Amino acid sequence: MAAQVLRRGQAIVWVPPRAGGERAFATEATLLAMLPIAATEKLVSGPGHTAVTVQGTGSAARYARLSLDALPPLKSVTLVFDARDVTLLRAKVPPLSGARLRQALPNIVEDLLLQDAQQCAFAVGPKTGDGERLVAVIDRGWLELVVGAFERKGAKVAAAWPAQLALPVGASGAALACLNDGLALRLGPLDGIGWNAADGQQARAEAIVALLQAAWSAAPEGERSFAERELPEEGPDRRNLPFYVEGPAWQPAVMIAAAKAGFAAEIRSLPLPMAAPVDLLTGRRGSKAGRWFADIDWRAWRLPGALAAAAVVVALLGLNLHWGMLARERDALRTAIEARYRQTFPEAQVVVDPVLQMERQVATMRARAGQSGPEDxxxxxxxxxxxxxxxxxxxxxxxxxxxxxxxxxxxxxxxxxxxxxxxxxxxxxxxxxxxxxxxxxxxxxxxxxxx
The missing domain is CATH 3.30.1360 (Gyrase A; domain 2)
Structure with a gap:
């Protein structure tokens, strides 16, 4: 369990949905982080963290809801992205690898997406039973924003998993998680879906029933729905559907939904996430420096940039004014030298370089007088x-x-x-x-x- 995985400086963080605000998780308590108990006790007892909600998950680690700024110093973190932000597809992928595969994926799955494929990140998973491969799709900007936020905080992001594929399944091979006002349903090793849920009990129950009906109706032809599957005979809870809930507020809605859908609900606390068969970090592209540059919030630099541009304009204007003054002084000196030369040698017709011509005239006069010059x-x-x-x-x-x-x-x-x-x-x-x-x-x- 958690005691075997989490060490000091490690954490598993469930990321809130993108719809909640791309920057809300930095200052608002929207992250659900599994931390060692020592770290969560410091958060609860420390000043400014009295509103943190903690859900027990064992003797060695537990969940705490807090903001990114309130997270303790971390060495490594595993991110679990909301199921509503990750789309799982099955597609026939050509035998390519590396950059060529990343270039081909947008063209392969663009007909299956509502969003522009060029704005998405694609992580390729294992092969499915029908010869296709699992492809996890997430908005590239959201992925880079979240991962970059933790990296700037000094934590190494070890992995990024879709929530629907990180749930431990029960004997039925399925599981459902209720958190962040949303649902994450895992239907098999490579199948899962996310769904929105409201605040009230009845609305949440209807959302759970609607999610299960949508998942059952979308099952491939020939497969039975969850309620009609031939499940293993071993174990007394083989027809139970595990429900992992964030808190007790979800329990009435789960019981209402179980009664309507006709199955037994096994309500549990949020589990330790399992390693998903696909890692969203593999969908990132470009170098670390390029991603850092692209992740810069240029809006925050508008005022400093405007001031720097104004300073550069003033400096260039001053340099040009100074150059103009020096140019006028140069022309005045040249005019004075030429006037002095014409005054001394009025017979000169053309004056090109008055200084050189003056030296030559003086040297000629000195030679005529029988005197030597300094260059003789x-x-x-x-x-x-x-x-x-x-x-x-x-x-x-x-x-x-x-x-x-x-x-x-x-x-x-x-x-x-x-x-x-x-x-x-x-x-x-x-x-x-x-x-x-x-x-x-x-x-x-x-x-x-x-x-």
């Missing part, structure tokens, strides 16, 4: 010799000048170490020169003015 051979070599210091006389084996640059070749063994080269580069920078070695071990380098 002698000034460059003089500065470089100052950077070399006392090693200038023996460090160089050759010097070549071209286009305002010096190509120097060092003596073998000079300036090969990285630290020595870095020291020489820094010395050149202090004198307004830029020194670049051709390669790591090459003895050649280029010397030019530092711009």
């Amino acid at each position: 051979f002698v000034p460059l070599l003089t500065r470089f010799a100052q950077a070399l210091g006392g090693q200038a006389a023996d460090a160089l084996s050759g010097v070549e000048y071209r286009d305002g640059r010096l190509r120097v070749r060092f003596q073998p063994g000079q300036f090969e170490a990285r630290a020595v080269r870095d020291t020489l580069v820094q010395a050149c920078q202090r004198l307004g020169l830029q020194l670049r070695f051709d390669a790591e071990r090459e003895p050649t380098a280029t010397v030019a003015l530092l711009r």
